[in-house]
Amino acid sequence: MRKSPEISSSRLRIESDDRAGAIGSIYDANPAKWREVAKTAWDSFRQNPNYHITQKGQVGASGHVYDVEGAAEATAISPLARKLKGRHLQMIAIGGSIGTGLFVGSGKALQQGGPASLLIAFSLIGGMLFCTVQALGEMAVLLPVAGSFSAYSTRFLDPAWGFAMGWNYAIQWLIVLPLEIVAAAITIKYWDSPVSPAAWVAIFLVMIIGINLVGVKGYGEAEFVFSIIKVIAVIGFIILGIILNVGGGQNGDYVGGRYWANPGAFNNGFKGLCSVFVIAAFAFTGTELVGLAAAETANPRKSLPTAVKQVFWRICLFYIVSLTLVGLLVPYSDPRLIGQSTSDAKASPFVIAIKNAGITGLDSVMNVVIMISVLSVGNSAVYGSSRTLAALAEQGQAPSWLAYIDRQGRPLKAIGVASAFGFLAFLAATDKDDDAFVWMQALSGLSSIFTWGSICLAHIRFRRAWRLQGRSLDELAFRSQAGVIGSWIGFLFNVLVICAQFWIGFSPVQPRYGKPIEGTSALVQNFFEEYLAVPVVLLCYIVYKVVYRTPFMRSRDMDLKTGVRQLNLPQLLLDEKFERASWPKWKKTYKFLC
Numbered sequence: 001m002r003k004s005p006e007i008s009s010s011r012l013r014i015e016s017d018d019r020a021g022a023i024g025s026i027y028d029a030n031p032a033k034w035r036e037v038a039k040t041a042w043d044s045f046r047q048n049p050n051y052h053i054t055q056k057g058q059v060g061a062s063g064h065v066y067d068v069e070g071a072a073e074a075t076a077i078s079p080l081a082r083k084l085k086g087r088h089l090q091m092i093a094i095g096g097s098i099g100t101g102l103f104v105g106s107g108k109a110l111q112q113g114g115p116a117s118l119l120i121a122f123s124l125i126g127g128m129l130f131c132t133v134q135a136l137g138e139m140a141v142l143l144p145v146a147g148s149f150s151a152y153s154t155r156f157l158d159p160a161w162g163f164a165m166g167w168n169y170a171i172q173w174l175i176v177l178p179l180e181i182v183a184a185a186i187t188i189k190y191w192d193s194p195v196s197p198a199a200w201v202a203i204f205l206v207m208i209i210g211i212n213l214v215g216v217k218g219y220g221e222a223e224f225v226f227s228i229i230k231v232i233a234v235i236g237f238i239i240l241g242i243i244l245n246v247g248g249g250q251n252g253d254y255v256g257g258r259y260w261a262n263p264g265a266f267n268n269g270f271k272g273l274c275s276v277f278v279i280a281a282f283a284f285t286g287t288e289l290v291g292l293a294a295a296e297t298a299n300p301r302k303s304l305p306t307a308v309k310q311v312f313w314r315i316c317l318f319y320i321v322s323l324t325l326v327g328l329l330v331p332y333s334d335p336r337l338i339g340q341s342t343s344d345a346k347a348s349p350f351v352i353a354i355k356n357a358g359i360t361g362l363d364s365v366m367n368v369v370i371m372i373s374v375l376s377v378g379n380s381a382v383y384g385s386s387r388t389l390a391a392l393a394e395q396g397q398a399p400s401w402l403a404y405i406d407r408q409g410r411p412l413k414a415i416g417v418a419s420a421f422g423f424l425a426f427l428a429a430t431d432k433d434d435d436a437f438v439w440m441q442a443l444s445g446l447s448s449i450f451t452w453g454s455i456c457l458a459h460i461r462f463r464r465a466w467r468l469q470g471r472s473l474d475e476l477a478f479r480s481q482a483g484v485i486g487s488w489i490g491f492l493f494n495v496l497v498i499c500a501q502f503w504i505g506f507s508p509v510q511p512r513y514g515k516p517i518e519g520t521s522a523l524v525q526n527f528f529e530e531y532l533a534v535p536v537v538l539l540c541y542i543v544y545k546v547v548y549r550t551p552f553m554r555s556r557d558m559d560l561k562t563g564v565r566q567l568n569l570p571q572l573l574l575d576e577k578f579e580r581a582s583w584p585k586w587k588k589t590y591k592f593l594c
Helices: 005-029 031-043 068-076 086-095 105-142 149-156 159-191 197-214 216-245 269-284 289-296 300-329 349-356 362-394 412-429 433-444 447-468 483-506 520-531 533-548 569-581 585-593
Strands: none
Touching (some): 068 149, 068 362, 086 216, 086 300, 105 269, 105 289, 105 300, 105 349, 105 447, 105 483, 149 159, 149 362, 159 197, 159 412, 159 433, 159 447, 159 533, 197 216, 197 362, 216 300, 216 349, 216 362, 269 300, 269 483, 289 362, 300 349, 349 362, 362 412, 520 533
């Protein structure tokens, strides 16, 4: 005879209550159990016993005041948690840095240079960045150390330059955090929200800090979700843009290349093109985070090459294709492109293109995507700055307390410093917000250019040392597809961008955000707003060089062993060769490209 469902469910409830009561009685009878749980949670915040710091002023084996050997060892044995998986790295590579630079900043680029300049500048910066990430991937797979590219500058170029690049990169992300939080609050204004911007700043700041306190896995999962949303949005816009361009809009009007003919393909001539380069660089900022995350990746040998290859497709699909459509759908003379700042979502050409098509509701959807993108970049800002500060401290190039890493592998004090900078976003609720954020943005303006140029130069020097020390390229676990030639191209192009920005600094494109720049005082202010990062970097380098008498690293003396993950490379490559032989042709093609 079958039991009635009522009797069965009642019995289950009774058994469940009994179990809950039993568990409760265990903890009631044994308060030591609760103390043990609390102690375990508290102990996770204690300092990891495996940390190591390079002492300042310590004479290294080379006889110099700065201990290069100790710095290399400290970054190699950093107790950061290795919990990032392949899927995390791939989504960070594909969509990690897509934010206001693409969705909003491209509007300023279109307005200053026209659609042709927009396409040329983003394509050139994208090509340079492909070479840069390939070079970074080669070094990061071999040496997945804490601090990544700033540590490579210390090891392969000059410890003083490593100090300058580390602080340059940390300051960049420390400043980007409040900028992005304010951008998110500004985006909310699109819906005429009656809530104070300060309230939104507080909400976004708590979200970002909370994600990073979970640990590197929390950061990876959050970026995985954020990147999927951004990727879907960009692909959706590309499909919609193609339909609108060929006359699939509500009015059935064929657009084609109309706006390339009138008002034209270029605006402000060659100067307009040069002015777009830094905007493009800002849009690509964060691509190098793939290399920084290598130190916290479970298997960089397997995960990193795939992530590095996918950067090429992100550049082609998400930037070049989407911006081509933007240039076709929005004329550079559209007055809405002149926003109040680079964070003004109303000036987004993506939003303007949708509104021009007369499609209701989708502009709000796009603004939600922009807000999510802004939070994603803010999340990356805390991650990038905290890891760089911790690595600098481990190398003796920052206060030692910043090297505090707990037993869960979190650089807690560095995360605290990064989070504290986020409170600068509350300036958005004051009448001094414009001045404050203009100068903060000036500090971070050229930071990425310095970072990428240093990566390329470090790779050139690394390859030279590899050859002079009698090592074969076959010993490299991953080899840059662009090679040393690609690194030379990337380095020289970064130098050219800095030179072009110098010209734009003292002879700016007029007007800026709809306001003319007139008078000596305004021109001087504009120059430092565009070029402030350069004297700051040079000052850091020169002062550190003089104080610590750091050496220029000689190729024969470079340390190519400390920090190498132990791999049986010949056997590994042989296993992979046999595995590839069994793949069908489509999979071989896919793995070569991605």
